[in-house]
Amino acid sequence: MTGDVNTVPLRAAPIDGESVDSWIEELARRHRLSPSQLLPALGLPERARSIHRLIKATPEESWRRMECVAGMPEGGLRSVQLAGQAMRMTLVGGGTRFCPVCLGENGGRWLLAWRSNWAVACTRHRLLLLDSCPSCARTLRVYLPGGTEELPPGTCAYQPQHRSTRCGTDLAALSGIPAPQVALEAQDWIDGLQRDADRNGDLDSAITLDELPAVAYWLMGHEGTDWQARAAELAPGRARTTLLVLNGRLPKADAPLVAVVLDMARTVLGADHEAGVAAVRELSSGRRTRTGVVPAGMNFHRWKTMKGPFPNRFLQSIDTDMTPMDRLRFKSPTPQAGKPGNRTAETRGRHIPHLIWPDWAGLLLPLRSGFRSELFRATAATCLLIPGSSERAYRDLTTHFNRRVTSAHLSVLLQSFGDLPESGLTDVLAAFCRIADYLDTCGSPIDYQRRRERIPAHSLITWPQWRDLACEAGFHPGKSPRDDQTARGRHLHAQRHLLQLLTGADLGVDGHRFGFTGSSDHSRYVTFTHQLTLPLRSALAGHAQRILDDLEIDEPVTWSPPLDLAHGLTLPGALPSTLDTTTIRRIVIEDQRPVSEAAEVLGVHVEHVALALQHLDRPERDWSPRAxxxxxxxxxxxxxxxxxxxxxxxxxxxxxxxxxxxxxxxxxxxxxxxxxxxHKIPLNKGKAPAINDPAWLRDQYHGQRKSTSTIAEELGTTQMTVNNALHRLGVTPRPPGIHSSEQMINRLDGRLAKDIRAAVEGSLGGWERLHRFQIAMVFPTLKAAAEHLGIPPRTLVVQFQRLERDIGAEIFVRSTGGTPQQPTKRGRRLLDHLEKPHIRSQMAKSIADHELDRLAEHQAAAAQQQFPRPRRSVSPFTEIPVTRLRITAAMLALLKDLMTHSDGECYGALVIDRLKRDPGNIYEQLHRLQAAGWITNRVEDDASWNSRATPGRGPGRRRTYYRLTSAGRDAILHEIARWPTRRRTRERAQSRTDG
Structure with missing residues (x-):
């Protein structure tokens, strides 16, 4: 290029940090030319008079040409070129600020840094930079001066239209404005960012400089800050400027105004994180955010692309103002708050089981709450997909992971955390975010999605495998499945346990291969898991590892994120290791009481006790030899x-x-x-049957009514030998089953009382019923006797009704009003017979002696019973023409059901299906309501009755249909409205009694 370009005779090298326009002006001054006259020699077009375009848009070949023309070595202007191209934010309008002292010291040479919008002070001379010429008030050095005259260095070159003279103010001779410490610190901060970004390649500093204009504009839009007053404090007497938006760019602002904005930005974006969050919170208060959590007044696309500290601090500052779902999505309760990234929920979902890990379930599940444990664990696991998720449609998010959990479940769960007495919602959200971040950064050794795809098709554990594992651990494996049946009972529960152990499966999902068929099936499975012993749990874990080996999955059986992630958080639950395991062992294992009782005693959720039981061993049961x-x-x-x-x-x-x-x-x-x-050992043949006398066998079997097992025991042979003899000798066998048992066919001594024989002969449990009648008659009521015996009162009612039916007479009078129950004359005679020694000896054959000897103990317990005070009679209705009844909780449930279906008829089985109540109780209540006039009844007609007949069989029993009367409807409305008041009255009375 040097051969084609003529060099200028005089040379001028740029000084450190000089702008290219200043160097061109100095080179022109050496040649006694104006800058515009030198441009053609440098190979620059006329449009290069625009200094901003000269700095930013000069092509590479033009820079090299300038070096040749000026006689400089190749790359002599490289630093000037790169410095200009690296400038991030120039002054609006393309002008420059200046320090008059610096201008005078370097002979009128203009520095490139002064063209930056963030240049507000000279830290060397501790002066504020000047924005314009004080004489003409024009912005300096927007264009290179035109004309032909030479310009003195450091002067204002502005030339008004239609005038031949320039301003010519000596800018180097001006007196500067001392810079306050605020401006100097802001300038030091900006210089440090630029130095770290340009020289050290610090990415964070470069991002902060790139995003500073958007943050500065957002700060200027804060109506509660009087920026003009703050700028006037830095430079008294400055002219007030307007803060107007110019195509989304910062407004034209002078150095004092930019300095106070930078001072605030230094706090918002500086190294002190907590101070930045506090500042943003103060600035954001009262300013509504846009949809999608965008700062008010900030361009959405600019906000979306921001990567610096501002989004994090802004989201933390408005944390408590967002919905729980948005707080979780933006991770605003944590220092890692930020806009959602590109990571999809499906990627993280591969590392999450459908039921959250047991130890984390214990930490997150509130100690006292109405949460259903499995639904809680499923919803909590789904919550781990939300932090940082790019998907805002939570319905799609949940459908792709666990279709049982809906967005409503997520909202209700998070709201429930916020409704706890000591709100721990923030800490719970922080825990979810920490776990999600850990999974994103560290991953998981288990790919649950792969397991969910491959393991359900595996047989998991066959019946022989389960039987061997359970029996070796001293645990009964349950019933074996038939050849044509799938697993059932404990075998099925073992398969479910293995599936949850390996995949964290949610068995409450409809249509799951191992899903629960109902609430009772789920309860049996929960009981099964509670009863597992430590040896059996260990054996099942070993079997699970063998399943993984069969599938060629090189992973541990179980894993969970480290509990250290909860450090410093106050979560609503508790770890199983922190519970009182001694109390749990005593109540659940030693006393064999329900898990719910232990949970109530400890004041925790049932799930916490269940998790603790997984670490407690149970003593091996002493099984019978035939088990x-x-x-x-x-x-x-x-x-x-x-x-x-x-x-x-x-x-x-x-x-x-x-x-x-x-x-x-x-x-x-x-x-x-x-x-x-x-072992091919020949077995000896057994002895031939010794029963050859049909008369003797007939007398033993029919005459004395002995069973075949009794005859075999007396002869020292097997029962099968006696059975074969019956057929061989032509003795007619008795009907099979219970009717051939000794209790059914034996007859008592004819000298015993007639009532004793009627109660015992031809039935099972006759002596037991008589013994219970002895015990019950020493108590004032059947209810008190039943509570003492630990049985339902209805059991005694049914047994005594059977006694009265067998004897053919009433044997006791029920307790009514203020009168306790009493035996009738027939019943007293029956009790007297039972006290006689020879009858007692007969009773001892069916009832253990120690039970008979406890009659005195029962009498002592009955003596401490007090007959309950008689209830007050129910006051009748004043305006409703029906008999008023005493309303219990069970009766109230029936009344509400009748009211709900008041437009039609119902029958007993239909009501039972709707209420899931005891049939006898329902029919008894319906009869009481019909007798009191609340409902009417009719018997099913012939057409309806015959239409329900099964082909080939009769129609069965007729139904009785019931319909609510108008007066009954009024009575129900009256009782429903009065029920809450009655309940509060009972609660107050109970509290006074307890106090």
Whole structure:
């Protein structure tokens, strides 16, 4: 290029930090030219007179040409070029500020840094930069001066139209304005950011400089701050400017005004995070945010692309003003608050089970709440998808993860945390955010999505595997499934336990292969998990690891995020390890009481006790010899004991029978026989039946009414031998089943009282009913007797009704009003008979002696019972023409159901299905309502009755239909309105009694 370009004769090198326009002006001054006259020689077009365009838009080849023309080595202007291109925010209008002292010291050379909008003070001379010429009030150096005259250095080159003279003010001779400390600190902050961004390549500093204009404009829009007054404090006497938006850019502002804005921005964006959040909170108060949590007055697209500290601090400042869902999505309760990123919920969902990890469930589940534990765990797990999610449609978010959980569940759960007595919503949200951030940064050793796709198709555990695991751990495996049936009972629960252990599956989802069929099925599964012993849990965990190995999944069986993530947070739940395990063991394991009782005593949720039980061992149950765990253990020990040598020595050599060997080893004769056959040991044939006399057998079987087992025991043979003899000798066998039992067919001594024989003969449990009648008659009421015996009162009612039906007479008078129950004359005679020794001896054959000896203990307990005070009679209605009844909670539920379906008829089975109540109770209440005139009834007609008949069978019993009367409807409305007042009255009375 040097061969094609003519160089100028005189040279001028740029000084450190000089702007290119100032260097061109100095070069022109050396040649006694104006800058515009030198531009063609430098190869610059006429439009290069615009200094902003000269700095920012000069092409690369033009810079190299200028170097050649000026006689500079290649790259001599590289620093000037790069510095101009790196300027982030120039003054509005393309002008420059200046320090008069610096201008005088460097011979009128203009620095590039003065063209920055953030240049407000000279830190060297501690002066505020001047924005314009004090004589003409014009912004300086927007264009290179035109004309042909030479310009003195450091003077104002402004030339008004239609005038031949320029302003010519000597700017270097002006006196500067001392810069307050606020302006100097703001300038130091800006200079530090630019130095770190340009020289050290610090990305955070570069981002802060890029986003500073948007933050500065947002600050200027704060109506509660008088920026003009603050600027006047820095430069008294300054002219007031207007803060107007110019195409979304900062308004034209002088150095004092920019300095006070930078001072505030230094707090908002500075290194002190807490001070920045506090400042943004104060500035945001009273300013409504836009949809999507965008700061009021800030461009949405600018906000969306911001990556600096401002979004984090702004979101933290408005944290408590957002909905819980938005707080969670933007992670505003945490220092990591920010706009949602590009990470989808599906990516994080692969590391999250459908039911949140047990230890985190214990920490998050409130100690006292009405949360259903599994729905809570499912909803809490779904909450982990929300932090930082780019999806605002929470309905789609939940559908793709767990279709059981809806957006309404999420909202209700978060609102419930906020409604707790000591609100822990902020800490709960922080915990969710910390777990989500941990999963995003550190990941998880378990890919739950892969497990959810592959493990449900696995058989999990077969019946033989479950039986062996359970029996080895001393746990009964339950009933075995038939060949044509799938798993059921405890086998099914074991499969569910393994599935939840491996995948965290939510079995409450409709249509799940292992899902619950109803509330009772769910309750049985929960009871099963509570009863698992530590050895069995360990065995199931080992089996789960084998399942993973079969599927070639190299992962641990279970895992959960570290509990250290909850450090410093006050969560509403508790870890199982912090509970009183001694109390839990005493109540649940030793006393065999419900888990709910332990939870009530400790003041915690049932789920917390259930989680604690997973770490408590239960003593191994002492099973009977015939129970499956014991028989399984015997089968396992059989190969070690019942060897071929054993049979050859004991059975063949010592000529002992299988019966003797069974008594010695504890193995059954059938197992020993099976083992002997496996060792090819020939078995001895049994003795021929010794029963050959049909008359004797007929007398024993029909005459004396002995059972075949009793006859076999007396003869020393097997029951099957006696059964075969019955058929062989032509003795007619009795009907099979319970009707052939000794209690049903035996007859008592004819000398016993007639009522005793009627109550016992031909029935099961006759002596037990008579003994309970003895006990009940020493108590004032049947209810008191039932509570003492630990049985429902209705059980005694049914048993005594059976006694009266068998005897054929009433044996006691029920308690009514203020009169306790009393035996009738017939009942007193029956009690007297039961006290006689010979009848007592007969009773002892069916009832243990220690139970008979406790009659004195029952009498002592009855003596402490007080007959309840008689209830006041129910006052009649004054204006409703029906008999008023006493309303209980059960009766109220029935009345509300009748009122809900008052337009039609109903029948007993329909009401039972709607209320899920005891049939006897429902029919009794309906009869009372009909007798009192609240409802009417009619018997089903023939057409309806016959239409319900099953093909090939009769129609069954007729239905009785009930309809609410008009007066009954009025009575129900009266009782429903009065019920809350009655309940509060009872509660106050109870509190006075307790006090």
């Amino acid at each position: 499956l765990p014991q028989s399984w253990k015997r089968r396992q020990a059989m190969p070690r004991i019942a060897t071929r040598d054993f049979f050859e020595h004991e059975y063949v050599g010592a000529n002992r029978t299988l019966h003797d060997l069974a008594a010695e080893t504890g193995f059954s004769r059938s197992l020993l026989a099976q083992a002997a056959r496996s």
